[in-house]
Amino acid sequence: MKETDMNRRELAVETMLVHAGNVRRDVDSTALAIYPSTSFMADSPEQLDRIMAGEEDGFSYSRHGNPTVDGLMVAMAQLEGAETVIATASGMAAIDAALFAVGLRTGDTVLLSRDLYGASLNLVGKVWAQYGVKTVVADLTDLNQLEAILHRERPKALLFEILSNPILKVADAPKIVAMAHAVDCQVIVDSTFTTPLMVKPLSFGADLVVHSATKYLGGHGDAMAGIVAGSGRYHDALHQYLKLRGGVLGPFEAWLIHRGIQTLAVRFERQCANAWELAQHLEQTGVFRHVYHPFLQSHPTVATAQRLLPAHMGGAVVTIELMGARKEAYTFLRSLRVIRSATTIGDVYTLCLYPLVASHRNQTDQERLAMGITEGTMRIAVGLEHPNDLFADIMQAATMAQ
Ligand SMILES: Cc1ncc(COP(=O)(O)O)c(C=O)c1O
Known part of the structure; x- marks a missing residue:
C-alpha cells in the first residue's frame, strides 16, 4: 500500500x-x-x-x-x-x-x-x-x-x-x-x-x-x-x-x-479467551460455591458487561469461591502445581491471589463480605498456558482442599 x-x-x-x-x-x-x-x-x-x-x-x-x-x-x-x-x-x-x-x-x-x-x-x-x-x-x-x-x-x-x-x-x-x-x-x-x-x-x-x-x-x-x-x-x-x-x-x-x-493484542486476547473458557468449565463442575467472570449468566452485572465490553473480551481474571475456609484455602494454594501464587496480574504465567491475606487484608470481615469476598475467595489472573492445564491444576488442588 x-x-x-x-x-x-x-x-x-x-x-x-x-x-x-x-x-x-x-x-x-x-x-x-x-x-x-x-x-x-x-x-x-x-x-x-x-x-x-x-x-x-x-x-x-x-x-x-x-x-x-x-x-x-x-x-x-x-x-x-x-x-x-x-x-x-x-x-x-x-x-x-x-x-x-x-x-x-x-x-x-x-x-x-x-x-x-x-x-x-x-x-x-x-x-x-x-x-x-x-x-x-x-x-x-x-x-x-x-x-x-x-x-x-x-x-x-x-x-x-x-x-x-x-x-x-x-x-x-x-x-x-x-x-x-x-x-x-x-x-x-x-x-x-x-x-x-x-x-x-x-x-x-x-x-x-x-x-x-x-x-x-x-x-x-x-x-x-x-x-x-x-x-x-x-x-x-x-x-x-x-x-x-x-x-x-x-x-x-x-x-x-x-x-x-x-504484543499486547495477542497476549491479552489469548488471556481473555483462556479466562472465559476456564470460567465456563469451572462453573459446570459444581465444585465451587461461586465462579465469577463478567460474562457468566450467574454474574450479577452480566447485562452491563454484555452491553459495554467487546464480545470476546471479558477480562483475563476468573475468581472462584472454594467451599472451605482459610485452612482449605491454604491447602488449595499449596497444592497448585502449574499456577503460581503471587499478588499481581497481567503476567504470562497464571497467578493465584488469596484476597484475605493479600489485596484485602486491611479490610474488616464485614467490609470484605459487603464486597462478596469470603475465606474461600481466590483470584486467578489467567496467563498464556493452555486452559486445559489450568483447569486440571485448579481441580486437583480443589480436590486436595476438600
Ligand atoms: C487496579 C490497580 N491499580 C493500581 C495498582 C498499583 O500499581 P503499581 O503496583 O504499579 O504501583 C495496582 C496494583 O496491583 C492495581 O491492581
Whole structure:
C-alpha cells in the first residue's frame, strides 16, 4: 500500500500497537531504542533555551523528558486517544499524579469506588487526607446511591475501576461519567484490569485514565510503571507534577513496557479467551460455591458487561469461591502445581491471589463480605498456558482442599 493511502486510513489497534511510538531518532534500527542518558546536548545555547521553554521539541534532562520514555508516551496517547500522557515510576505514582492534576485543595472531597484497589483507597484516605482532602466511598453498581452521594457531597473528583477486583463487577462507566460531570466532578478511571483493548475511558468522556503498566501493558512481570493519559487541559499540571515531584519512569523500564505493548493484542486476547473458557468449565463442575467472570449468566452485572465490553473480551481474571475456609484455602494454594501464587496480574504465567491475606487484608470481615469476598475467595489472573492445564491444576488442588 502506498504511504499516502496508509496515512488516510485509520490503523487497526493491532497495527497501532506494533508501530506506535517507535520513533527512531539517530540510528537506523528497527528495534525500540534505549537512551540511558540523563542529559542531552543541544546544538546551540539558543536551541537549549527554546527546548527549555517548550517552544521546540527536544530533550535536555531526563526528569523533564527522555526519548525512550517519550516513545512509550506517544504509543499510549495513540492507544487511549489522549491529548497528553505522562509515564511514572509505578501505577501508584500515576494515580497520585492524576489526583494532583484534578487540582485537589484542602476541604475538597474525592469519591472512591468501594471496590477500588486497596492502595488507591489508602492513598486518598491516608496520604491526601493529611492535606485536608475528604474521602467518600460508594458502591458504583448502585446508581441511585451514587446519584444521591454526588449531589450530597459534591466531590471534586471520582476515581473508579470499570472491572472490580476480585468479584469482577462491571461498572456502567459511561453513565457514571455523565452523572459525575452533571455535578462538575472530574472523573479518573483506573483501567489497569481492562487495558485500552477492552475500554477507552476518554472516548466516553472520562477526564483522565490511569494504568498500572506493571500489569498487562508490560505483560511479563519484569517492570514497574504507571501511565496517566487525558485531555490536554491537564498537560501542564501533569508535567509539572512529574518534573517537581520527580517520580519519573527510567528508560530501561519504559523500554520493557513499550516492548510489552507491541504484543499486547495477542497476549491479552489469548488471556481473555483462556479466562472465559476456564470460567465456563469451572462453573459446570459444581465444585465451587461461586465462579465469577463478567460474562457468566450467574454474574450479577452480566447485562452491563454484555452491553459495554467487546464480545470476546471479558477480562483475563476468573475468581472462584472454594467451599472451605482459610485452612482449605491454604491447602488449595499449596497444592497448585502449574499456577503460581503471587499478588499481581497481567503476567504470562497464571497467578493465584488469596484476597484475605493479600489485596484485602486491611479490610474488616464485614467490609470484605459487603464486597462478596469470603475465606474461600481466590483470584486467578489467567496467563498464556493452555486452559486445559489450568483447569486440571485448579481441580486437583480443589480436590486436595476438600
Ligand atoms: C487496579 C490497580 N491499580 C493500581 C495498582 C498499583 O500499581 P503499581 O503496583 O504499579 O504501583 C495496582 C496494583 O496491583 C492495581 O491492581
